[in-house]
Amino acid sequence: MATATFRVWRGDAKGGKFQDFVMEVAPGMVVLDAIHEIQSSQANDLAVRWNCKAGKCGSCSAEINGMPKLMCMTRLSQLPLEKPITVEPMRSFPLVKDLVTDVSWNFRVKEQIKPFRPRKPDAPDGTWRMDQKDVDRVQEFRKCIECFLCQDVCHVLRNHHLYDQFIGPRFFVYAAALEMHPLDVEDRLKDLRKTQGIGFCNITKCCTKVCPESIHITDNAIIPLKERVVDQFYDPLKKLFRVFQGDK
Amino acid sequence: MPEIDVPLERVGFGSTSRSDFWWVAPLVVFLGLGAFVVYATWAGLQGDYYRFGPYLSPFYSPELFGSAHAWFGPKPGWWPAWLIWSPAILILWAPGGFRVTCYYYRGAYYKAFWADPPSCTVGEPRKYYRGEHSFPLIWQNIHRYFLYLGIFFIGDLAYDAWNGFWFNGHFGVGVGSLVLLVNVILLSGYTFGCHSLRHLVGGVLDRLSRSPARKKVYDCVSCLNARHMTWAWCSLFWVAFSDVYIRLCAMGVWHDWRIF
Numbered sequence: 001m002a003t004a005t006f007r008v009w010r011g012d013a014k015g016g017k018f019q020d021f022v023m024e025v026a027p028g029m030v031v032l033d034a035i036h037e038i039q040s041s042q043a044n045d046l047a048v049r050w051n052c053k054a055g056k057c058g059s060c061s062a063e064i065n066g067m068p069k070l071m072c073m074t075r076l077s078q079l080p081l082e083k084p085i086t087v088e089p090m091r092s093f094p095l096v097k098d099l100v101t102d103v104s105w106n107f108r109v110k111e112q113i114k115p116f117r118p119r120k121p122d123a124p125d126g127t128w129r130m131d132q133k134d135v136d137r138v139q140e141f142r143k144c145i146e147c148f149l150c151q152d153v154c155h156v157l158r159n160h161h162l163y164d165q166f167i168g169p170r171f172f173v174y175a176a177a178l179e180m181h182p183l184d185v186e187d188r189l190k191d192l193r194k195t196q197g198i199g200f201c202n203i204t205k206c207c208t209k210v211c212p213e214s215i216h217i218t219d220n221a222i223i224p225l226k227e228r229v230v231d232q233f234y235d236p237l238k239k240l241f242r243v244f245q246g247d248k
Numbered sequence: 249m250p251e252i253d254v255p256l257e258r259v260g261f262g263s264t265s266r267s268d269f270w271w272v273a274p275l276v277v278f279l280g281l282g283a284f285v286v287y288a289t290w291a292g293l294q295g296d297y298y299r300f301g302p303y304l305s306p307f308y309s310p311e312l313f314g315s316a317h318a319w320f321g322p323k324p325g326w327w328p329a330w331l332i333w334s335p336a337i338l339i340l341w342a343p344g345g346f347r348v349t350c351y352y353y354r355g356a357y358y359k360a361f362w363a364d365p366p367s368c369t370v371g372e373p374r375k376y377y378r379g380e381h382s383f384p385l386i387w388q389n390i391h392r393y394f395l396y397l398g399i400f401f402i403g404d405l406a407y408d409a410w411n412g413f414w415f416n417g418h419f420g421v422g423v424g425s426l427v428l429l430v431n432v433i434l435l436s437g438y439t440f441g442c443h444s445l446r447h448l449v450g451g452v453l454d455r456l457s458r459s460p461a462r463k464k465v466y467d468c469v470s471c472l473n474a475r476h477m478t479w480a481w482c483s484l485f486w487v488a489f490s491d492v493y494i495r496l497c498a499m500g501v502w503h504d505w506r507i508f
């Protein structure tokens with residue numbers, strides 16, 4: 001069996017440092033297996049959050065060799081084991097302990113987004129009719145497991161700390177799922193431009209790169225929302241068109 | 249908007265835990281775009297060697313004023329004597345603006361030229377950040393207007409490509425004809441995969457199924473859009489190559505081979 005070195009972040013909100021753990025690795029192992037092994041044999045107090053070990057709960061987010069990834073979905077065979085593997089907590093959220101961060105800011109942000117508001121029912125029995133083609137587009141966004149890896153990597157949060165002005169890629173995906181829903185009639189564009197800061201996104205696509213659900217965050221959610229914001233607030237021809245339509 | 253409760257530490261420029269060659273991609277973009285801008289500026293300012301037989305360099309098309317073939321005649325008399333003259337100056341701003349405001353290129357050059365960020369999870373040089381939220385980059389939202397011009401240019405370059413098959417009134421095929429044909433195909437793939445076009449043709453609607461024709465167009469644009477980066481680079485390379493090809497033929501360095 002091969003051996004590998006795991007350089008794991010140990011610490012809490014006050015500070016911390018990397019600690020090396022050398023262990024034997026077996027074929028088919030993922031990083032979360034290694035962390036569990038370290039926890040059971042070398043550092044019983046190592047804090048790690050996980051739940052499903054199947055890439056579906058979004059709990060085991062961390063930074064492996066500097067890139068945001070799910071620990072349970074990162075196979076050791078994908079990593080260069082001849083060098084130490086660094087495993088750190090997500091750097092964009094406050095640290096609780098070791099690999100566990102406090103992601104509750106995200107849940108508070110979510111509360112700011114106007115909820116689903118359907119149009120009047122299509123049928124007298126209070127039900128609606130939707131075409132599959134129209135829901136296909138938002139279906140992609142519903143794959144989100146709220147791992148917040150995209151929030152972690154986004155430089156607007158990570159480097160510029162605009163937590164009070166920018167909701168981050170996860171919530172642009174969420175807003176897009178509502179905004180493009182064929183039944184929804186709520187208008188979120190003003191919020192997206194003003195208080196939720198879609199203009200801060202400079203479409204550098206790191207969020208798309210790290211999404212474990214392969215959601216095309218930038219191309220299918222953020223850019224289409226940016227275009228809707230342009231329609232509403234920046235395009236003079238569209239504005240003129242609306243005046244003639246008597247829209248506003 | 250809720251603020252985060254713990255002040256976080258800001259990482260310094262270039263600092264990262266990444267162990268891969270993260271700097272390669274931005275460096276390639278820097279060199280590729282930089283080389284293109286330098287060459288296009290040089291070629292656009294030459295004002296010469298842009299026609300050869302039935303071929304017209306895409307950097308000079310449409311030729312509004314200039315040679316005997318220009319749309320509106322020779323160099324206008326009102327052009328200030330102190331200002332450098334080239335027919336390309338009158339038109340290159342439009343395709344240039346289209347590329348500069350393109351969503352793909354924006355993301356690419358913010359990284360490669362402005363290190364904002366240099367690469368994912370790599371520390372940035374500046375603390376202050378406005379993104380595209382306010383002046384000046386809020387002007388990137390003008391992109392759809394450049395798209396309208398870009399579509400006009402596709403029509404114009406298609407006409408040039410067609411002319412490239414007619415040698416003194418006879419149909420023929422030279423290597424240059426094929427170069428111009430490939431040029432218009434690649435530029436069409438790029439232009440018709442534009443994110444703004446995708447929005448305008450159908451993305452703006454939540455219930456596209458009620459407009460089946462628009463849905464079809466939306467699907468086609470989405471299909472091109474999925475490879476927008478590839479189209480962007482191929483068309484960028486080829487448009488410069490088309491100019492090089494015609495320029496070297498016109499200078500007598502290369503010989504245009506007639507296939508038939």
Ligand code: SF4
Pocket residue numbers: 153154155156168169200201202203204205206207208218222
């Ligand atoms: S594309 Fe936008 S939202 Fe995504 S990581 Fe980059 S700046 Fe953040």
Ligand code: SF4
Pocket residue numbers: 143144145146147148149150151169170173210211212213214215217
């Ligand atoms: S969009 Fe992707 S990366 Fe972001 S929270 Fe959802 S699943 Fe995670």
Ligand code: FES
Pocket residue numbers: 050051052053054055056057058059060061070071072073
């Ligand atoms: S443990 Fe659930 S996603 Fe990794």
Ligand code: FES
Pocket residue numbers: 346349350351352353391395438439441442443444445476
């Ligand atoms: S987004 Fe690239 S050309 Fe419009």
